[in-house]
Amino acid sequence: QLQLHESGPGLVEPSETLSLTCSASGDSITRDSNFWGWARRAPGKGLEWIGTVQFGGSTYYNPSLHGRATISLDSSRSQFFLSLRTVTAADTAVYYCARLTFTRYFDLWGRGTLVTVSS
């Protein structure tokens, strides 16, 4: 049974880069039909899709992030990554990694990791 687990710093300073890793265990992440992505939930707000990467390396991002996000995949290590540049307090959120189906709903999630942006 595939499981996803987020890891990374819980505190990032303003204007720095937030970097998170999602590690998959229990199964392969190399099936072409799946997509791998990130979403977040800021305090008191709803969920926001950040972006998605496909096994072949194609990426798709939410325009609301204005080009600050990069998602990459290392299938040999069963990991994928999020980098979010030039963070502000508005980027404080619980960040989730997830698997998306071909039609783009999220069928498997990690437990999430809280990232606080503060000096």
Next chain:
Amino acid sequence: DIQMTQSPSTLSASVGETVTITCRASQSVTTWVAWYQLKPETAPALLIYKTSNLQDGVPSRFSGSGSGTEFTLTISSLQPEDFATYFCQQYRNPPWTFGQGTRVDIK
């Protein structure tokens, strides 16, 4: 972007009650809607996809309906483990967008 407006934002109910959560899309998403359950310190769970399809392992007391711009999630005979926050999501057009969430509290 397609806006998903979810209501109510909070709902208080008792065990055994039936509750309904509504999600309205700012434009038609045909039937490309999913519903999720979030609890603190646990991975979010997919409940329903394509409006009314129950994800494997999800109890049959959860059901979904709708089309176009209006969708509902119904929980029949609420159980103690159902007290959580629920979100809808449209996946008709990118960017994929979610509702603001409905927290279901114990009355």
